[in-house]
Amino acid sequence: MSQAIRPKPRLTSAFQRLMSVHWWMALCYLILFIGGTGMSQLPREVTFRGMLYDFHKSIGILSIALLTWRIFVLLQVWWKKYSKRWPKFTPKWWQTFALHTALYGFMWAVPIAGVLLSNSFKANNVKFFGLVLPDIFPQDKAMIDVGRNLHFWLAYTFLGFVILHTIAQWKVVRANWRRFQNFTAQLKQQQRS
Ligand code: HEM
Numbered sequence: 001m002s003q004a005i006r007p008k009p010r011l012t013s014a015f016q017r018l019m020s021v022h023w024w025m026a027l028c029y030l031i032l033f034i035g036g037t038g039m040s041q042l043p044r045e046v047t048f049r050g051m052l053y054d055f056h057k058s059i060g061i062l063s064i065a066l067l068t069w070r071i072f073v074l075l076q077v078w079w080k081k082y083s084k085r086w087p088k089f090t091p092k093w094w095q096t097f098a099l100h101t102a103l104y105g106f107m108w109a110v111p112i113a114g115v116l117l118s119n120s121f122k123a124n125n126v127k128f129f130g131l132v133l134p135d136i137f138p139q140d141k142a143m144i145d146v147g148r149n150l151h152f153w154l155a156y157t158f159l160g161f162v163i164l165h166t167i168a169q170w171k172v173v174r175a176n177w178r179r180f181q182n183f184t185a186q187l188k189q190q191q192r193s
């Protein structure tokens with residue numbers, strides 16, 4: 001393949017797959033944050049509270065499954081990118097690396113703390129859309145508050161890091177917003193003509 005038509009390394013199919021799972025997971029986190037804050041404020045008497053909790057846990061488990069796949073795709077991206085040449089270790093590279101590593105840490109730790117909270121509260125308490133999952137932590141009253149505090153603080157610190165990351169990617173947000181505006185303007189023009 002000539003130099004002129006070789007695709008840019010960023011646009012490899014592995015990178016596209018990585019970004020596809022990125023947006024699916026971002027949607028999961030949006031549901032988890034909105035649902036999580038909403039459901040935990042509901043009084044116990046509300047009939048659908050239990051259903052909301054089960055749904056939250058199922059999406060949380062789905063996020064762990066997607067994370068496992070994402071790490072696998074990330075390793076493919078890294079192999080394709082860095083097996084040929086090492087990155088330039090600039091301060092910007094380290095900054096992005098540290099932020100993305102922290103995000104991966106939270107994507108793992110937040111749902112695990114959720115499982116700790118649920119398992120400590122009651123055995124067989126985590127279902128994946130109806131399918132009861134084996135417990136990873138024993139039922140233990142003393143650990144309920146530890147799990148609750150961990151899940152709470154890790155979740156909201158994660159949210160802080162997601163906001164930092166969104167600010168860092170602001171250029172992309174702006175480009176997408178412009179693309180969306182152009183698209184709606186074109187639609188309006190088509191409707192008029
Ligand atoms: C909802 C939680 C989010 C998490 C946990 C997250 C995490 C990450 C991570 C770890 C990466 C590095 C690539 C990877 O390993 O997947 C990444 C890339 C990226 N994220 Fe997010 N992200 C989130 C939301 C967002 C949002 C809201 C935006 C919108 C601005 C965004 C824009 C991007 C872009 C454009 C890239 C590609 C950067 C590049 O070209 O290297 N992300 N994200």
Ligand code: HEM
Nearest residue numbers: 032033036037040057060061063110111114115118126155
């Ligand atoms: C990345 C994945 C997850 C995120 C971002 C997330 C986020 C949240 C948030 C923001 C809350 C509300 C906290 C509050 O304001 O009190 C919450 C509550 C809760 N989450 Fe998650 N969660 C995730 C995964 C999980 C998983 C996997 C489980 C269990 C299997 C779980 C179980 C719970 C429970 C039981 C509560 C209620 C806590 C209470 O009533 O005090 N979460 N979650």
